[in-house]
Amino acid sequence: MDKPATTAPALQRGLQILELLAESQEPMKLTALGEALQLPVTSLQRMVNQLKQEGYILRTANGGYYLSNKLYRIAYNPKADDMLLQSSLPAMRSFVLDTSESVHLCVAIVDQFVVIGQLAGTNLVRITVRPGSFPIAEYPSGQVLLVFRAHGADASELAKIPSRRRKQIEEEGCSFGESHLDRGIYHLAVPILLTDGTCVGSLATSFAIPAGHKTAETRRAELERLIKKAAAEISERIG
Numbered sequence: 001m002d003k004p005a006t007t008a009p010a011l012q013r014g015l016q017i018l019e020l021l022a023e024s025q026e027p028m029k030l031t032a033l034g035e036a037l038q039l040p041v042t043s044l045q046r047m048v049n050q051l052k053q054e055g056y057i058l059r060t061a062n063g064g065y066y067l068s069n070k071l072y073r074i075a076y077n078p079k080a081d082d083m084l085l086q087s088s089l090p091a092m093r094s095f096v097l098d099t100s101e102s103v104h105l106c107v108a109i110v111d112q113f114v115v116i117g118q119l120a121g122t123n124l125v126r127i128t129v130r131p132g133s134f135p136i137a138e139y140p141s142g143q144v145l146l147v148f149r150a151h152g153a154d155a156s157e158l159a160k161i162p163s164r165r166r167k168q169i170e171e172e173g174c175s176f177g178e179s180h181l182d183r184g185i186y187h188l189a190v191p192i193l194l195t196d197g198t199c200v201g202s203l204a205t206s207f208a209i210p211a212g213h214k215t216a217e218t219r220r221a222e223l224e225r226l227i228k229k230a231a232a233e234i235s236e237r238i239g
Contacts, residue, residue: 010047013037013039013043013044013047014047014050014051016037017033017037017044017047017048017051017057018051018056018057018067018071020033020036020037021057021065021066021067022067022112022133023135024066026064026066026181027059027060027064027065027066028064028065028066029062029063029064029065030044030045030048030063030065033048033065048065052065054070055068055070056068056070056071058130058131058132060130066130066132067132067133068131068132071133081107081116083238084105084107084116084192084200084201084234084238085105085116085117087234087237087238088105088117088192088201088203088234088237089117089119090233090237091203091229091230091231091233091234091237092105092117092119092203092230093119094230094233095203095205095226095227095229095230096119096120096121096122097122098226099121099205099222099223099226100121100122100123100126101121101123101126101127101205101206101207101223102118102119102120102121102126102127102128102129102205102206102207103118103119103121103203103204103205103227103230104117104118104119104128104129104141104203104204104205104206105117105118105201105202105203105204106141106142106145106189106201106202106203106204107145107150107152107200107201107202108136108142108145108146108150108151108152108153109133109152109153110136110152110153110154111135111136111137111154111157112133112134112135112136112142113133113134113136113139113141113142113145113202114132114133115129115131115132115133115134115141116201118131123210125208127185127206127207127208128206129206136153136154136157137157137158137160137161138160138180139187139189140174140175140176140177140187140188140189140204141175141187141189141202141204142202143161143165143169143175143189144169144174144175144189144190144191144199144202145191145199145201145202146158146161147161147166147169147170147175147191148170148191148193148199149199150191150199150200150201150202151198151199151200173190173191173228174188174189174190174224174227174228175187175188175189175190176188176189176220176224178216179206184208184209185206185207185208186206186207186208186209186216186219186220187204187205187206188204188205188206188207188220188223188224188227189202189203189204189205190202190203190204190224190227190228190231191231192231192234192235193231193235194235194238194239195235195239200238203227203230203231203234204227205223205227207219207223
């Protein structure tokens, strides 16, 4: 059965742009959007500019576009997440002071995880995560949300993580791995669990191997102990 003709083609195209950016792992330029939608760049330019002006998408320095967290803020009551962030900030600051690494706080929203707070590290070279939402099963920050069944996560997304990997995350209480986008960058994430075992978020850090460490595992061991300590402090504060 054919789909009925749309009565609002501009709105339809705007929604298609948002859906494409939600599925993309990296920012997309106008040419890539045009190819995916089979539309000329000139037809997309005005819609993209309007979405950016309204705060639904953001633009990188090299012209790539990605989702902001505005849709998330519209769909969900931000009060609970704001309380989580405020409760987390003291432990996040301690982690940065102890490690000099950046740290970010995430929550689940269906098949995405959203970065709701971040503190930059104090190293000369520090790694931060761009704001917005990301596919939940593809990165450690989202994987721990799935494995520990965070509120708001789509449980069907768990099948995208290999069973062996899921078991490892559950047993180790964290997700760790090298970035599949940038060589030499590693991600480490842990769940934030309430006393009843409910997962309310994830705490994560992204790092490179500093001088004096022969392998990523030696740095991971240091950071894992401290980020788990921070997550435990957050859990204690929120009960």
